[in-house]
Amino acid sequence: MEPDLFTAAAEERQSKDPAASPLAVRMRPRTLDEVVGQRHLLRRGSPLRRLVGEGGGGPAGASSVLLWGPPGTGKTTLAYVVSKATDQRFVELSAITAGVKEVRAVIDGARRSSGAYGKDTVLFLDEIHRFSKAQQDSLLPAVENRWVTLVAATTENPYFSVISPLLSRSLLLTLEPLTDDDLRGLIRRALADERGLAAALTLPEDAEAHLLRIAQGDARRALTALEAAAGAALAKAEPEITLATLEETVDRAAVTYDRDGDQHYDVASALIKSIRGSDVDAALHYLARMVEAGEDPRFIARRLMISASEDVGLADPSALQTAVAAAQAVAMIGFPEARITLAQATIALALAPKSNAAYKAIDAALADVRAGKAGPVPTYLRDGHYGGARKLGHGAGYQYPHDLPGGVAAQQYAPDAVHGARYYEPTRYGAEARYADVAARVRARLRGEEGPGEG
Numbered sequence: 278m279e280p281d282l283f284t285a286a287a288e289e290r291q292s293k294d295p296a297a298s299p300l301a302v303r304m305r306p307r308t309l310d311e312v313v314g315q316r317h318l319l320r321r322g323s324p325l326r327r328l329v330g331e332g333g334g335g336p337a338g339a340s341s342v343l344l345w346g347p348p349g350t351g352k353t354t355l356a357y358v359v360s361k362a363t364d365q366r367f368v369e370l371s372a373i374t375a376g377v378k379e380v381r382a383v384i385d386g387a388r389r390s391s392g393a394y395g396k397d398t399v400l401f402l403d404e405i406h407r408f409s410k411a412q413q414d415s416l417l418p419a420v421e422n423r424w425v426t427l428v429a430a431t432t433e434n435p436y437f438s439v440i441s442p443l444l445s446r447s448l449l450l451t452l453e454p455l456t457d458d459d460l461r462g463l464i465r466r467a468l469a470d471e472r473g474l475a476a477a478l479t480l481p482e483d484a485e486a487h488l489l490r491i492a493q494g495d496a497r498r499a500l501t502a503l504e505a506a507a508g509a510a511l512a513k514a515e516p517e518i519t520l521a522t523l524e525e526t527v528d529r530a531a532v533t534y535d536r537d538g539d540q541h542y543d544v545a546s547a548l549i550k551s552i553r554g555s556d557v558d559a560a561l562h563y564l565a566r567m568v569e570a571g572e573d574p575r576f577i578a579r580r581l582m583i584s585a586s587e588d589v590g591l592a593d594p595s596a597l598q599t600a601v602a603a604a605q606a607v608a609m610i611g612f613p614e615a616r617i618t619l620a621q622a623t624i625a626l627a628l629a630p631k632s633n634a635a636y637k638a639i640d641a642a643l644a645d646v647r648a649g650k651a652g653p654v655p656t657y658l659r660d661g662h663y664g665g666a667r668k669l670g671h672g673a674g675y676q677y678p679h680d681l682p683g684g685v686a687a688q689q690y691a692p693d694a695v696h697g698a699r700y701y702e703p704t705r706y707g708a709e710a711r712y713a714d715v716a717a718r719v720r721a722r723l724r725g726e727e728g729p730g731e732g
Contacts, residue, residue, distance in 0.1 A: 300504035301497045303472045304463070305354055307361060312351055313496065314459040315452055324448055325355070329362035341420045341427035343405075343435050343444070346452025347611060349495025352430035355450075356401035359428060366390055366398040372407040377415045384419045391424070398425045405429040406438035413440045420446055454494035454611065457571075463496055464488060464503060478507055479517040487523055490571045493612055502527050544570075545580055548623075552581075553588045557627035564623050574615045578604035581622050592632035592707035599625045630707025638701040645695055652692030687725035 306312045309319055309329060318325045328342065342359075344352040353369070360367035368383050380402075387398035405413070419425045420443065427447075435444055455463075467473035468480055480488070480503075488506075492499035503518075506526040510518045548563035567577055582600040589596035603622035607615040659671040676686035689696055699720075703713035 299501070300467060300473060300507075301500040304467050304470065304500060306358055309358055309362070312354060312358065313463045314455040315351060315355075317453070318355075318450055325359075325450060328448075329359055341416075341429065341443070341447040343439065343447045343449045344428065344430045344452060345435050345449060346432070347454050347494065348432055349492075349497040349499075350452040350455055351496065352452060353401065353403065355452075356399065356428040356430070359426075360399040360401075363399070364396075365426065366396055367401065368398060369401045369403070372402060372404040372412075375402075377412055380412070380415055384424055387419070387425045400425040400427050402427065402429045404431065406431045406433040406435070410440055413443055417442055417446075455496055456494070457489050460489055460492050460494070460496060460499050461485065464499055467500055467503060474503075474507055478510055478515075481517055481519065484518055484520040484523045487520055490569065491527055493571050545576075548577075549580055549584050549588070552584050552623065552627045553631065555627055555631065557624055560623050560627045561620060564619060568612070568616045568619070574607045574612055574619060575604070577619055578607045578622075581619070581626060584626055587636045588631055588633060589626055589629045590632040590635040590709065591712050592630035592704060592709040594708060596626055596629050630709070632704045632706055632709045634701060634703050634709065641698075641700045645698065650692075650694040652694035654692065655689060658690065683722065685719055685722040687723060690723075 309326065312319060317323075320326075342356075344355060346352060356369075357367060359365075366387070368386075370379055370383065380400075383398070383400055387400070390396050390398060400419075402408075402416075416427060420427050429439075429447070431438060435449060439447075464480065464485065468478065469476050484506075488499060488502060491502050502523070506518045506523045509526045510522050513522070515522065544563050544566050548560055548567065551557075551560035551563060564577065568574075578600070582597065582604055585597040585600035600622050603618050606618045610618070656671060656674075658675065676688050678684050678686045691698065701716060703709045703716055705713055
C-alpha cells in the first residue's frame with residue numbers, strides 16, 4: 278500500500294468516528310484563521326497566505342517550504358491547512374521511519390494523480406534533518422519539477438541540517454514558541470468545541486495554570502494532557518478536571534510558582550543565594566523549580582550572569598565567560614535542551630571560589646562620586662590631541678608607562694578628592710589571590726615605593 282493511501286484511510290476513519298482520533302488531531306485547525314500563534318506568518322499578504330491562494334497564489338520562486346521551529350508550534354498543522362486550502366492531496370511522512378523508497382513511492386503516486394486526476398500533492402516530511410544528504414538529494418527532482426509541493430519540518434537549524442540545493446529552492450518560515458495566551462485560547466477552544474470535549478467538562482483556573490506549565494509552549498503536549506485528564510474526570514463522573522485529577526493523570530506535581538508574583542522573585546532569590554552559599558544541590562533544586570514552572574530561560578540566564586560577577590568575580594574569572602556562553606546558548610536552543618546548559622552554568626558558579634570584591638569596589642566608588650568627591654582630572658591626564666590643548670598644559674608631564682621598567686609610572690591618576698582611596702580589596706580566594714599580590718605591588722609602585730617581593 279502506498280503511503281498516501283495510509284493517509285486516506287486515516288482520514289476515512291476520522292470522518293466515520295471522529296472521537297476515535299486524538300484530541301490534538303480533532304482540534305487541528307481547518308483554516309489559517311484557526312491557527313494559534315505565529316502571527317508574524319499569518320498577517321495579510323504574507324507568503325503563507327499567498328501559498329494557500331490568498332492574494333495572488335504561491336510565493337514566487339519557491340517550490341517547497343521549510344518550517345523551522347520548536348516541537349508543538351504547528352508545523353504539521355500548517356502543512357495540513359495548506360493542503361486543505363488548496364484542495365491538494367496530503368501525504369505525511371516522517372524522516373524517522375521513512376527512507377528513499379517511501380519518498381519515491383509518494384512522488385510516483387503524485388505524478389499519477391496529477392496526470393490522471395489533475396490533483397497536485399502536498400508532501401509533508403517531518404524531521405527532515407534526520408535525512409542524510411543522499412536522502413535529501415532524492416527529493417530534488419520532485420521539488421525542481423514541482424511534482425509535489427514539499428512542506429518539510431525541522432526543529433534544528435536548517436542552515437546546518439538541510440542541504441544547500443534544497444534550502445535554496447525553499448521558502449523558509451520560522452515558527453516561534455507559543456505563548457501562554459496562545460495555549461490558553463487553544464485549551465478553552467478544545468473544551469468548548471464540538472470536535473473537542475463539547476463543554477462536557479470545565480477546567481478550573483489552578484488546573485489550567487498547571488496545564489500551561491506542563492505544556493511549556495507545546496500545543497500537542499497541552500492537548501494530549503488535557504485529553505488524558507478529561508478521560509480520568511469522566512471516568513470518575515466529575516463535572517470538572519480538578520488539579521488533583523490532572524496531577525494524577527500526567528504524573529507531575531503542580532509547582533507553586535507565579536511567574537508574575539512573589540514566587541517568581543522568591544525562587545530566583547533562593548537560586549542565587551544558594552549559588553552564593555556554594556550549595557550546588559539546593560541551587561539545582563531551585564533551578565528545577567523554575568524550569569518546571571515554565572520560567573523564561575533568558576531570565577534565569579541573566580540572573581546567572583549577574584551572580585558570576587557579583588558573587589564569584591575574580592576568584593574565578595572564567596565564571597562570567599561560562600555564564601555568558603550559557604546565555605547565548607539558551608537564546609539559540611530554548612527549552613527543553615536549555616535546562617542542561619542552565620544546569621551546567623549553575624553547577625560551575627555554585628562550586629567556584631567566591632569573591633564579592635568587584636561588587637563592593639564599584640559600589641564604594643559610586644558612593645564617593647555621589648557624595649561629591651570628584652574634582653578635576655589632573656592636567657597631565659587630560660586630552661592633549663586637539664588644537665590649543667598644549668597651550669592649556671594638557672598632557673604636559675605625563676609619564677608613558679610602557680617606556681618605564683615594569684610598565685608602572687609613579688604618578689597620581691585619581692583626582693585630589695579621592696587620591697589614596699582604596700575601592701578594590703581583593704580576597705585570597707581562588708584566582709583572586711594573584712590579583713591581590715598584583716594590586717599590592719602596583720599600588721606600591723604608584724606611590725614611588727618598591728613593590729612586595731621586589732628589590
